[in-house]
Amino acid sequence: MVDEMSSSNWDDKKWGMTFEEFQKGIEDYANDRLWFYDNLDDLRRTHLNKWVAVRNKQIVDSDKDHDELIERLESGGIGLSGTHVLFVRPEDIVVLY
Amino acid sequence: MPLRIPLCVTEEEPPFVTAQAYWLRKGTKDRIDFLVDTGAWDITISEDNARTLGARLNELPRSRLTIGGIGGRAALFDMDDVMLQFNCEGGKNWDVFLRSVQVTQNPRGIRGRQGTAHVPSLLGRGFMKRNRIVLYWDFDASLAHLDVKG
Numbered sequence: 001m002v003d004e005m006s007s008s009n010w011d012d013k014k015w016g017m018t019f020e021e022f023q024k025g026i027e028d029y030a031n032d033r034l035w036f037y038d039n040l041d042d043l044r045r046t047h048l049n050k051w052v053a054v055r056n057k058q059i060v061d062s063d064k065d066h067d068e069l070i071e072r073l074e075s076g077g078i079g080l081s082g083t084h085v086l087f088v089r090p091e092d093i094v095v096l097y
Numbered sequence: 098m099p100l101r102i103p104l105c106v107t108e109e110e111p112p113f114v115t116a117q118a119y120w121l122r123k124g125t126k127d128r129i130d131f132l133v134d135t136g137a138w139d140i141t142i143s144e145d146n147a148r149t150l151g152a153r154l155n156e157l158p159r160s161r162l163t164i165g166g167i168g169g170r171a172a173l174f175d176m177d178d179v180m181l182q183f184n185c186e187g188g189k190n191w192d193v194f195l196r197s198v199q200v201t202q203n204p205r206g207i208r209g210r211q212g213t214a215h216v217p218s219l220l221g222r223g224f225m226k227r228n229r230i231v232l233y234w235d236f237d238a239s240l241a242h243l244d245v246k247g
Binding site: 029030037067085095096 | 105107108109110113114117119127128148166184190215
């Protein structure tokens with residue numbers, strides 16, 4: 001099923017949010033990832049070789065162990081939802097996708 | 098007129114797009130960043146993103162497929178009934194229902210030494226082909242978008 005909609009026929013009840021909230025949520029979440037890359041040079045000085053949790057353009061937690069960080073986010077008050085977990089790799093390592 | 102989905106471009110990774118994801122089976126929702134990856138055979142969801150939708154791998158059936166790359170192999174699991182919503186230009190959105198999508202298990206290294214071995218959520222060729230999506234990517238201008246021909 002492929003469906004196209006716009007703000008004019010968006011159903012707040014169906015999606016549990018308004019169209020504006022949907023758009024803002026997408027934008028804010030993307031901006032956090034962009035913030036991480038914009039500040040990667042600084043983060044290399046402070047969090048090199050660590051996994052960092054990014055939320056609202058801030059590092060809210062970090063750990064060398066990915067799973068430890070995930071567990072802490074899930075069990076603590078921050079939560080994994082809406083949080084980016086990204087790795088601060090050295091400048092001389094490139095990642096292939 | 099195709100729907101146009103703008104992509105975010107950085108120097109560090111392929112363009113990405115944020116989608117609102119719903120796991121209809123549990124009624125959960127969360128946002129997911131998908132790297133647009135023409136090297137990936139299809140769309141996949143990372144284990145971390147699946148977790149935020151309430152899916153643990155031990156609750157999902159193991160896929161008949163395994164993902165392989167330069168970094169090694171990763172197990173895949175099947176997640177059914179996922180809806181994605183993309184924000185498009187012009188105040189529109191595009192919804193697509195995925196009857197089944199593969200979840201990629203985080204490669205398990207020695208605890209505490211996992212390094213960069215991590216598979217993000219990927220938007221690959223099969224998804225783009227099935228949905229008649231055209232990828233536009235101007236490397237020099239750092240601009241990219243997806244056109245959904247529908």
